[in-house]
Amino acid sequence: MIDKSNQWSDCLIELSTMVVPGSQHIEDKMYHPPEGLQKDAHVPDFNCYLELYKKSIEEPDAFWKEVASDFYWKKPPTGQILQYNFDVTKGNIYVKCMEGATTNMCYNVLDRNVKDKNLGERVAFYWEGNSPDHHEAITYGQLLGQVCRCSNTLKQMGVRKGDRVAIYLPMIPELVYTMLACTRIGAVHSIVFAGFSAESLCERIMDSQCSILVTADGVYRGEKLINLKQIADEALEKCREKASATVTRCLVVKHHALRTQDGDVANTLQVGPDFDQNTDVHLPSTRCPEYGRSSTIYHLPSTIYHLPSTIYLSEVMGQVSEHCEPEWLDAEDPLFILYTSGSTGKPKGVLHTVAGYLLYTSLTFKYVFDHQPDDVYWCTADIGWITGHSYITYGPLANGATSVLFEGIPVHPHVGRFWEVIEKYRVTKFYTAPTAIRLLMKYGLDPVQKYDLSSLRILGTVGEPINPEAWHWYHEVIGQKRCPVVDTFWQTETVRDTFPFFGVEPTILNEHGEELEGEAEGYLVFRRPWPGIMRTLYGNQERFENTYFKKFPGFYVTGDGCRRDRDGYYWIAGRIDDMINVSGHLLSTAEVEASLTDHGAVAEAAVVSRPHAVKGECLYCFVTLKDCREFNRTLVDELKRQVREKIGPIATPDFIQNAPGLPKTRSGKIMRRVLRQIARNEKDLGDLSTMADPKVVEVLFNHRCETA
Ligand code: PRX
Numbered sequence: 001m002i003d004k005s006n007q008w009s010d011c012l013i014e015l016s017t018m019v020v021p022g023s024q025h026i027e028d029k030m031y032h033p034p035e036g037l038q039k040d041a042h043v044p045d046f047n048c049y050l051e052l053y054k055k056s057i058e059e060p061d062a063f064w065k066e067v068a069s070d071f072y073w074k075k076p077p078t079g080q081i082l083q084y085n086f087d088v089t090k091g092n093i094y095v096k097c098m099e100g101a102t103t104n105m106c107y108n109v110l111d112r113n114v115k116d117k118n119l120g121e122r123v124a125f126y127w128e129g130n131s132p133d134h135h136e137a138i139t140y141g142q143l144l145g146q147v148c149r150c151s152n153t154l155k156q157m158g159v160r161k162g163d164r165v166a167i168y169l170p171m172i173p174e175l176v177y178t179m180l181a182c183t184r185i186g187a188v189h190s191i192v193f194a195g196f197s198a199e200s201l202c203e204r205i206m207d208s209q210c211s212i213l214v215t216a217d218g219v220y221r222g223e224k225l226i227n228l229k230q231i232a233d234e235a236l237e238k239c240r241e242k243a244s245a246t247v248t249r250c251l252v253v254k255h256h257a258l259r260t261q262d263g264d265v266a267n268t269l270q271v272g273p274d275f276d277q278n279t280d281v282h283l284p285s286t287r288c289p290e291y292g293r294s295s296t297i298y299h300l301p302s303t304i305y306h307l308p309s310t311i312y313l314s315e316v317m318g319q320v321s322e323h324c325e326p327e328w329l330d331a332e333d334p335l336f337i338l339y340t341s342g343s344t345g346k347p348k349g350v351l352h353t354v355a356g357y358l359l360y361t362s363l364t365f366k367y368v369f370d371h372q373p374d375d376v377y378w379c380t381a382d383i384g385w386i387t388g389h390s391y392i393t394y395g396p397l398a399n400g401a402t403s404v405l406f407e408g409i410p411v412h413p414h415v416g417r418f419w420e421v422i423e424k425y426r427v428t429k430f431y432t433a434p435t436a437i438r439l440l441m442k443y444g445l446d447p448v449q450k451y452d453l454s455s456l457r458i459l460g461t462v463g464e465p466i467n468p469e470a471w472h473w474y475h476e477v478i479g480q481k482r483c484p485v486v487d488t489f490w491q492t493e494t495v496r497d498t499f500p501f502f503g504v505e506p507t508i509l510n511e512h513g514e515e516l517e518g519e520a521e522g523y524l525v526f527r528r529p530w531p532g533i534m535r536t537l538y539g540n541q542e543r544f545e546n547t548y549f550k551k552f553p554g555f556y557v558t559g560d561g562c563r564r565d566r567d568g569y570y571w572i573a574g575r576i577d578d579m580i581n582v583s584g585h586l587l588s589t590a591e592v593e594a595s596l597t598d599h600g601a602v603a604e605a606a607v608v609s610r611p612h613a614v615k616g617e618c619l620y621c622f623v624t625l626k627d628c629r630e631f632n633r634t635l636v637d638e639l640k641r642q643v644r645e646k647i648g649p650i651a652t653p654d655f656i657q658n659a660p661g662l663p664k665t666r667s668g669k670i671m672r673r674v675l676r677q678i679a680r681n682e683k684d685l686g687d688l689s690t691m692a693d694p695k696v697v698e699v700l701f702n703h704r705c706e707t708a
Contacts, residue, residue, distance in 0.1 A: 031475070033484040037457060041370050056502035063502065064531060067359050068098060071108045071398075072116075074328045077101040084529045087554045093545050095529040096332050097356035104326035105335060105354055106151075106184035109397035110144040111326070117400060120144075124397060125405040126376070126425050127173050130220045130412065134257050138173055140400070143180075145322040146173070150181035152320035153313065157212055157249045161186030161327050164337065166210035166247070168201055168232055170194045170219040171407040174253040174313060175383050176393055178214050183335060183354075186327035190337040190349070193384025194219065194226075196648040198234035200347075205235065206244045207349055208337050208538050214313065216253040222412035225258075236308065250310045257407075331355035337538045338386055340492040343559075343578045345590030348547070349538030350386075350492050358398060360532025364501060365395030368486055369429045369458055376455070378404035379431040380418070385585070386492040387462055391431060410436055416447030419478075423451040430478075431460035435583040437470045437478075438614045448477055460486045463584025464616045465572060489572050491558065493534040493548070503530035506570060508562055513552040516564075524562035524572065525555035578672075580609040580617050587651050592619060595646035599639055601629040606662055606670050610655065610679040618708075619651070620679035622659035622700070631658035655679070655705040661696035668692075678704060 043049045056063045064081040078100025085094055113119040120141030127136045138146075159165060165187050169175040175191075182189040190208045192201050194216075205213065215232040218225055229252060239245050332353045339347040365371060377396055381387035396403045404425055410418050418440065422430060440447075459479050466474075466487060475485050500506055507515055508522045516522055533556070537544040551557050561573035575581060578589045589607040596605035604624040612618035623639065625631055636656045644652045657679075663671040677685055678700050688694050 031484075034482050037370070037484070040372070042367055043370075053500065053502055057505060060503060064097070064359060067363055068101075068355075070362075071103065071358060072112050073098075073101045073103045075100065075102040077331065082529065082531065086528060086549065086556065088545055088549045089553045092541065093549050095356070095533055095535055097353070097359065097531040098331035101331040101355060102328045103331065103355060103358070104184065104186075104328055105358055105394070106147060106180045107326045108358055109394060110140065110147060110180065113140050113397070113400045114144050119400050122400065123402045125173065125176065125403055127405045128407065128421055128424075129172075129257050130222065130408040131257065132413065132417075132420070134407075136173065143176070146177045146317070147180040147184060148322050148324040149317040149320050150174075150177040150313070151184045151324040153251070153316040154178075154181050154187060154212065155185060155324075156316060156320065157251070157311075159185065159187050159212055161329070162334070163187045163212075164208045164210040165189050166201070166205045166208075166213045167191045168194055168196075168213060168215045168228065168235075169253060170216060170221075170228070170255070171382060171405060172216065172219075172253065172255060173405065174214075174216070176405070178251075178313075179336075179383070179389075179393060184324060184326050186329050186333065188334045188336055190339070191384050191389070192339070193382055193648075194228060195221075195382075195384070195650060197645050198231045198238060199646045200648055201232065201235035202238040202242070203347065204339050204349075205247060206239055206242065207339075207347070209244075209246045211246055212249045212251060213247045213308075214251045214253070216255045218258050219255055219407075220257060222409045245308075247308050250308050251313045251316075252310055253313045329354050332535070334535075336389065338389060338492055340386075341579055341586045341588040341591065342543075342547070343588055343590060345588050345594050347588075347591075348543065349540070350534045351536050351538045352532070353535050356531030356533070357394065360503075360530060361390045361395035362398035364488075364532075365391060365401070366399050368488060368501070369431070369460065371396075371399050371401055371429075373400075375428045375457075376402050376404065376425050377429040377431075378406065378421070378425070378427045379460075380406060380410075380436060381431075381433070381462075386490075387431075410440060414447070415440065415443040416450055419448050419451040419453060422453055422456065426455040428455050428457045429460070430456055430458075431462065433463040433584040434461055434466040434470050435464065435615055437461070437466070437474050438616075441470065441473045442614070445477060453478060453480065456480075456483050458486060459483045460488060462488045462490070464581045465574065501530075506562075507555070508564055508570075509552055509555065519564060519566045521561070521563040521573070523552070523576070524558045524560045524570075525552055526558070527555060529556070580607070580619060582612075582617055582619065582650060583615045585650055587619070587647075589619075591647060592621065592643055592651055592653065595643045595651075596621060596623055596639055598646070599642050601625050601635060602639070604659075604662060606659070606672065606675055607653070608672055608676040608679050610676075612654065618654040620655040620657070620675075620705075621653045622657050622662060622675055624659050624662060654708040657700070657705045658703045659696075660699055660703075661693065663688075663694075663696050663700070664692050665690045666692045675700075 038044050061081045077098040081098060083096045083099060085091055120139060122140050123137045124140045124143045125138045127138060129135060165182050167178050167189055179189045179191060190204060190210055192204050213232060215228050217229045218227050236247055335352050335354045335357050337349045337351050339349055342348040369377060379391045381392065383389060383392050392403060404421060404427060406421060408417060456479060459474055471485060475481060505527045507525055507527055508520050509525055510516055510522045548556050559575055559577045561576045563571045563573055579586045580589060592607045593605045596602050602623050603626045606622045608620050609617040610620040639656055640652055663674040665671060671691060674685055681704065
């Protein structure tokens with residue numbers, strides 16, 4: 001088993017995690033995983049890990065061929081398993097895995113399990129709703145049937161191989177049905193986290209020219225009801241305004257949790273049967289019986305707004321067959337697009353392809369979590385992020401795993417919800433983010449001690465560096481000192497893993513692109529691809545090459561700083577570009593600045609990070625107002641609301657400070673280093689000789705925000 005727990009130092013995290021036994025040392029103390037875990041593990045000791053790692057680097061073809069032999073290929077590959085160019089000076093960057101082979105992702109994660117492995121009766125997901133009263137177990141056999149129905153629905157809507165489908169859904173089974181239906185018919189899903197705003201959804205739909213949008217009528221997040229369909233309508237309306245209305249159909253999931261036992265719709269969400277009949281799908285009636293008495297219209301008829309036809313997913317799924325032949329795709333055909341923040345502010349459509357992603361997510365899942373057949377695995381991420389794509393849907397299903405699919409939040413209806421769910425399903429492997437751990441630590445031991453956590457075997461963390469205090473709490477209170485903590489560093493783009501996982505070769509470069517030996521600090525880069533690395537940015541190969549490969553030809557540049565200590569361990573030091581990691585989610589400072597300057601009162605804005613006890617980092621914004629505009633509480637609230645509406649709640653600034661002037665170089669560049677120090681109240685600012693007007697610094701210190 002790979003044990004990826006780390007050594008810690010302030011806010012740094014070890015990239016190179018060690019393998020059992022005896023390899024975990026946190027703050028000079030060694031932590032050993034229990035013997036029982038090692039004995040039956042896929043990788044029982046360090047030598048075994050080293051042997052496999054060496055093979056993956058020295059004989060990649062043989063290594064990946066063996067991994068591929070677990071899966072179904074309609075046609076085998078014709079050439080070398082991994083082909084690539086990582087050097088921009090030698091031509092376009094490309095990576096190909098299993099060239100010439102044909103396969104289908106959905107077939108491999110479902111049909112193969114149901115038919116070849118006889119796992120039809122095994123539970124694929126325990127769905128646990130926002131309310132503990134809502135839950136459902138879905139077997140592999142049932143999942144296959146639903147996915148096929150959903151595939152046939154999409155086909156009826158005219159979706160074909162290569163078409164893009166936007167999915168804006170909460171964590172409900174239909175999200176999994178829809179994404180797998182896309183992969184079954186060769187469509188490319190573009191999932192947009194259901195916490196994003198209408199503006200963000202519109203931007204993503206437009207960038208990848210989606211032809212269908214799948215959403216839900218609404219969802220409860222904790223106590224709060226969110227009218228998703230209304231946000232989706234606004235997004236489509238915005239697309240239309242921008243003359244980019246590619247979406248022709250809007251499929252809506254009726255979220256049953258919104259309905260009372262009598263079939264009433266929760267009265268705060270007004271849902272009604274105004275749906276357009278003008279579709280080529282036969283719908284039995286516009287009014288669905290379970291709507292009962294409720295017939296309130298919650299958006300105007302689509303004919304007025306010229307919105308695309310809206311169709312209830314369940315109605316069509318109920319009419320179509322539960323069999324659907326998979327589309328056999330080329331190994332390098334696109335699988336999905338997922339947007340991540342870019343330093344210019346415009347989100348980047350990261351594109352992953354079929355075969356490499358299948359091999360890599362299935363292998364990382366199997367080894368990092370040491371997957372065993374009797375496991376109940378739970379990753380608390382949202383499928384709207386890469387962690388959810390890889391480690392809720394594809395990785396676990398490819399291994400025939402049983403997982404929890406959780407719709408709720410950690411503090412609803414009480415702060416012990418995570419621990420209650422672990423007890424309820426006897427979860428053995430638990431994967432969450434440092435920000436969630438820090439949040440739950442605040443409530444002390446009581447909420448944890450009420451529940452039986454003895455089923456847990458391995459704990460995982462992802463998304464940002466974990467601080468020693470949170471690590472100790474996780475290890476001692478949740479893992480009860482017997483569960484190894486695996487820390488997984490990776491990115492939307494890379495789909496790989498902290499420790500040089502099989503096939504991954506990290507190195508550190510200095511500013512001049514020279515490789516550093518021994519103890520060193522610099523840019524974390526990778527010398528070669530592995531199957532699960534992104535292939536391009538959708539529709540923008542040039543931006544892809546400029547962002548990741550131009551700075552240091554021959555290497556993939558992560559954008560993270562890294563240190564190698566004298567023992568040879570790698571530690572992630574956080575982002576070195578203009579990105580801020582808030583609660584494990586990357587946000588672009590440029591994007592937040594753009595939404596602030598969109599406000600009529602703001603002349604200029606600069607956003608930096610400030611440490612935050614729960615979120616890790618939060619947004620600290622400096623705004624220079626236009627003449628005659630007054631800085632007051634109302635304006636601050638308006639600006640916060642504006643960013644929230646433009647990007648989404650995760651981007652809501654914690655601090656907005658009045659900045660009559662910004663520190664700039666003589667050439668007019670904002671000196672962010674100085675702003676960061678002001679935000680953190682660090683008085684020793686170092687060399688300010690390049691600053692055009694050093695007086696602004698004192699003014700900014702005087703206007704500093706102490707509290708949010
Ligand atoms: O800065 C690193 C940080 O998150 C970035 C990737 O973010 P995203 O593409 O949203 O994917 C998040 C899920 C993998 C990285 O460049 N990061 C991610 N995991 C860790 C981390 N930083 C430290 N430790 C981690 N385990």
